[in-house]
Amino acid sequence: MLTALQIENFKGFSKLNIESLARVNLIVGAGNSGKTSILEAIALLPQKGGFKLPQFRDPEFEGGSDREMWRWMTHNLSEDAVRVNGQGHDGPQIFELAAKDQVSNLAVKLRKVRDGRTISWHPSLWTHEMKTVTTKRVGSTALAKDYDRWTRRAENEDRFVEFLRALEPRLKSLRPMEHTDQRLLYADVGLPERIALPLLGEGFNRLVQIFGAIIGESADIILVDEIENGLHWTALPQVWGGIRAAIMKEEVQIFATTHSLECIAAAVEVFKGEPKNDLAVHRLERGQDGEIHCVTMGEDELERMLERNWEIR
Numbered sequence: 001m002l003t004a005l006q007i008e009n010f011k012g013f014s015k016l017n018i019e020s021l022a023r024v025n026l027i028v029g030a031g032n033s034g035k036t037s038i039l040e041a042i043a044l045l046p047q048k049g050g051f052k053l054p055q056f057r058d059p060e061f062e063g064g065s066d067r068e069m070w071r072w073m074t075h076n077l078s079e080d081a082v083r084v085n086g087q088g089h090d091g092p093q094i095f096e097l098a099a100k101d102q103v104s105n106l107a108v109k110l111r112k113v114r115d116g117r118t119i120s121w122h123p124s125l126w127t128h129e130m131k132t133v134t135t136k137r138v139g140s141t142a143l144a145k146d147y148d149r150w151t152r153r154a155e156n157e158d159r160f161v162e163f164l165r166a167l168e169p170r171l172k173s174l175r176p177m178e179h180t181d182q183r184l185l186y187a188d189v190g191l192p193e194r195i196a197l198p199l200l201g202e203g204f205n206r207l208v209q210i211f212g213a214i215i216g217e218s219a220d221i222i223l224v225d226e227i228e229n230g231l232h233w234t235a236l237p238q239v240w241g242g243i244r245a246a247i248m249k250e251e252v253q254i255f256a257t258t259h260s261l262e263c264i265a266a267a268v269e270v271f272k273g274e275p276k277n278d279l280a281v282h283r284l285e286r287g288q289d290g291e292i293h294c295v296t297m298g299e300d301e302l303e304r305m306l307e308r309n310w311e312i313r
Contacts, residue, residue, distance in 0.1 A: 002021050096122075
């Protein structure tokens with residue numbers, strides 16, 4: 001589990017420190033303040049699956065030009081080194097894009113990118129597994145295939161159904177089926193026939209992705225962009241209750257962006273009374289120096305601010 005994060009010379013951040021990371025970390029702030037960039041920075045840290053570019057942006061842009069991606073990775077198009085340092089219980093996890101014509105002193109040199117810059121990681125033994133849930137919709141057939149894998153553990157099918165009842169209380173079962181030459185997820189909601197998951201709305205698709213990432217990927221860290229997308233505010237307390245139970249069982253850490261005050265309030269209510277490092281909200285603000293800084297709010301402070309109707313986002 002990461003306990004602190006330092007980001008240097010990355011996208012909109014000259015230097016950003018986030019202390020007191022929790023089990024669940026909600027990232028808030030005004031538009032274009034860098035919320036998704038924090039998820040991208042974490043995704044650059046060493047992980048078992050090997051190095052890959054973060055996949056949170058428009059896929060046409062991501063696949064179109066690696067050179068363009070690397071060029072805009074640095075703060076204000078600087079040629080200085082990019083460095084992401086995630087502190088954890090098992091020591092530092094570091095990503096570095098070396099400055100032009102400089103050699104990194106980190107343990108592992110991964111590859112060279114534009115202008116001869118080198119990507120490096122530390123340590124040499126990578127222990128973290130990460131999973132991302134972006135705002136891009138996963139196709140119905142791909143989701144059914146993922147669900148097959150996620151429910152290989154027998155108990156997970158029942159866990160999915162219990163979790164998804166936050167959106168559809170009538171749900172009895174969910175399973176992949178072949179129909180019209182496509183393998184899709186079909187739900188039993190008490191009607192004469194099962195109904196295809198795409199007909200139940202985007203909220204269902206979204207929750208299946210999030211819950212699958214938590215219980216089916218054997219991941220240590222889950223990165224979710226705009227976690228409230230597709231979800232009505234009345235479902236959020238039950239959604240957060242299901243997420244809390246799942247992450248405690250799977251020992252998963254979550255970083256999620258949100259624009260929703262209702263989402264924050266529901267999380268605060270669900271985590272009330274839990275250990276004090278289980279929930280934190282990190283608000284990005286532009287200071288008088290023109291740089292982005294982070295203000296972290298723990299559970300006690302969040303409860304007081306919500307009681308007084310103070311703006312958290």
